[in-house]
Amino acid sequence: MSQSAARFLVAAVVAVTVAAEVAAVAFAVGVVPVDQPALYAVTALVQVAAGAVIVWNFPRHPIGWLLVAIAMTQAPFDAALSYGRHGYAEGWPGARYAEIVSLSSWPAGSLAIILLFLMFPDGRFLSPRWWWVVAAWAVGATLLIPGWILNPRLGDDLSAGVNPLAIDASWVEPVFAVGMTFIGTSLVASVLALVMRFRRSHGVERQQLKWVLLAAAILAVALPATAALWSVWPPIRYAPALALTFLPLAVCVAIVRHHLYDIDLVISRTVAYGAITGVLGAAYAGIVLAAGAFVASPVAAAAAAAVVATAFWPLRTWIQDRVDRRFRRARYESRRVMADFADLLRRGEADADGIEEALRTAVGDGDLALGFRLEGTTYDVSGRPRELTPAPGRRVASVDTGHHVVTLVCHRGTDDRLVADVLDAGRLALEIAALQMELRRRLEELDSSRARIVAVADEERRRLARDLHDGAQQRLVSIGLDLRHAQHTLNGSAPPEVDRTLDAAVAELGNAIDDLRELASGLRPASLDQGLASALRELATRSPVPVVVRGAPERFATEVEVAAYFIAAEGLTNAVKHASANSVVLTFVREQGQLVLTVADDGTGGADARRGSGLLGLIDRARAHGGSLTIDSTPSVGTRLLARLPCE
Structure with a gap:
């Protein structure tokens, strides 16, 4: 059959089905409640629509035509049921028998389900041996249909309340029970075939089968419950229609769009919330019954509601965790990796620097990259700038981790849901890592700021030293020379007091010049121009x-030499003035990108940076240049200052 012919045919079947279901609902209006006919109509329309979508995309796909056939078969029976019930009230001909025929058609629906489970997803049986399941259904239908049509119990579902075809024969009920057993066995066997096919499957076929297995599980709950409670609880009669509505949708999605939806997530949520509903419903009923024996009914209901509301979230978390362990193992393991890492982080047994590796392990992506965006710039966990841009096959996910920091993760494009789950599980660890990164950036900015301040101060000292040497000091020297010249010009003709005064003035000028030299050398020695x-x-x-x-x-x-010089000068001054040292050794060497400076003396030792500002100033100077200074001062042994200054 050509594609155009297949589409024309399926469109015609859809039109017939829609017409039959519209007639079914129309017959019911004003005579019987329309909820059941409307629900049956929805089921049939969903089935025919799902089949039509499959046929439209794959004209030769047997599963699509099977769904279309199911709907086309169901629609006339739905119309017959509504006609019979309306006709009974209006006295239409054949109304009673139309009801009987419609209410006896459900074995045909069971055959459709059996064939669907046996043939999904490729339209072929698992092996020819499985034809026995269809044969068993045929035997069961041959026994069940007369056992049902002739059964007095059928009258309970007829508008007249009496089955006109019923006979009082002892064999009717056993024949019906045997037929039901055969059909039930066929249904169980078809599900078993589906499970066996699933166990042998992999890749795309496995994902497709998960959708139908989920629908089969829902039917496995709905059909037995309906059979058991059909005559006891009338609302249960809607369950098969609701369950059968989901089946064609699952089949259609599995064949046409299985790659767009995460079936593992659907299964996990369905099982989890089904279990939560059951547990909380049973708890609510139990509390109401127990509390109702002691207090008024509204109070019992309120107490039950409060308990259920309180227990919902812990119960949901507990159940979801166990469901994921069974149905979404990959998600469970990934979340467990991040949860364990966060727990180690809280206990101080792990460092936040390891979060990127933890994310890679959780997602199974060795190329995953983590970044934190702060004030428009992206950094890695160590605080170094990093570029995270989407590449072919990779995406960048973002999550707000607070404190003005946005976490960015560059990952495989197929891992969107998994990465979202992992980031959710590791949110605490991400926040800690983001805070650590931000703190490092602030400390680096502080160090840079201090280094700039020190550099500016050193430059200002250098300028002052130059100005003192070239200005005030030279003028003082000139004044001293002028005074000596004046003294020589007098050539002893001046009173002795004048000579003594001139000598004292020249001496004071010499002292002032020495003071200026000492001050200038303390600002920045000119000898540094020749090197450290x-x-x-x-x-x-x-x-x-x-x-x-x-x-x-x-x-x-230049700034490193200045810092090293003043550290050495202060260390030498301390050794002479405070430690009473007899000798000092100054050592400096380039080592692994650092200038390592050592000032060691043999003085009294016992130096403590906390007891004076001098050593603290040296520590601050070293830190301002991104370095460090340590003090080893043992009493009666001596003091050793070790400064490390980055020099690359």
């Missing part, structure tokens, strides 16, 4: 105790 090694050796020559300088004459960044 030269400056430290010049510093050693001015020390009152022997100083050994060890280090290669290599150059470092």
Whole structure:
């Protein structure tokens, strides 16, 4: 059959089905409640629509035509049932028998379900041996249909209340029971065939079978419950129609759009909320009955409602966790990885730096990348800038982790739902990692700010030192020379008091010049222009105790040399003034991208940074350049300052 012919035929069948169901509902209006005819009409229309969609996309697919045939068969029987009930009230001909025929047609529906389970998803039996299931149904239908039509119990469902075809024969009920057994066995066997096919399947076929197995599970609950409670609880009669409505939808989605929906999620939610409904419903009924014996009914109902409302979320979490463990193992394991990591993080047994690796393990994606966006820039967990952009086959998911930080995850495009679940399970860990990243960024910004302040201050010291040397100091020297010239010009003709005054003035000028030199060297020594090694050796020559300088004459960044010089100068001053040292050793070396400076003396030791501002100032200076300074000062042994300053 060509595609156009198939589409024309299926469109005609849809039109006939719609007409029959409209007639069924129309016959029921004003005579009987329309809820049941309307529900049956919806079931038939959903079946024919699902079949039509499959045929429209795959004209030769047997499952599509099977669904169309089911609906086309059901619709006339639905119309016959409404005609019979309306006709009974209006006295129409054949109304009673139309009801009987319609109410005896349900075995045909069971055959449709059996064939669907045996043939799904490719339209072929699992093997020719499974034809026995259809044969068993035929035997069961041959026995059941007369056993039902001639059964007095059928009168309970007829408008007249009496079955005109009923006979008082002892064999009717056993024949009906045997036929029901055969058909029930056929249904169970068809489900078994579906399960066996599922166990052998993989890939796309496995995902398709999950949809139908879910529908089969719903029918497995609905049909026995309906059979058991048919005469006891009338609302249960709607259950088969509702369950049968979901079956064609599941079949259609499985064949046409199985890749668009997460069937594992559907199964998990269905089982979980079904279990929650059952447990909470039973709890509510039990509490109402128990409390009703002691208090008024409204109070009991309110107490039951309060207990159910309180228990809902913990119960939902507990049940969902166990359902996921069984039906969504991948999701369960992934969430468990992140939950365990968050737990280790809370106990201090893991570091937030490991969150990216934990996410990779949870998702099973070794290329997964994690970033945190702060103030328009993306950083990794260590606080280094990072670019996260979508690539072919990969996407970037975002989640708000608070504190003005957005978490970004670059992952495989097929892992959207899994990544969302994992991020939800690891939200606490993500928030901790985001806070840690933000703290690192703030500390780096603080260090950079301090380094800039120190650099500006050093430059200002250098300018002041130059100005003092080139300005005030030179003028003082000039004044001193002028005074000496004036003294020589007098050539002893001035009173002795004048010579003494001039000598004292020249001496004070010398002291002032020395003070200026000392002040200028404290700001920034000019010897640093020749390098750190030269400056430290010049510093050693001015020390009152022997100083050994060890280090290669290599150059470092200006700000690093200045910081190292002042650390060495302060350490040397402390050794002389406070530690009463007899000797000092200054050592500097480039090591793994750092300038390592050591100031070691043999003084009294016992230095403590907390008891003075000098050592604290050295620590702050080292930190301002992104480095560190440690103090090892053992009493009666000596003090050793170790400074590490980045120099790359």
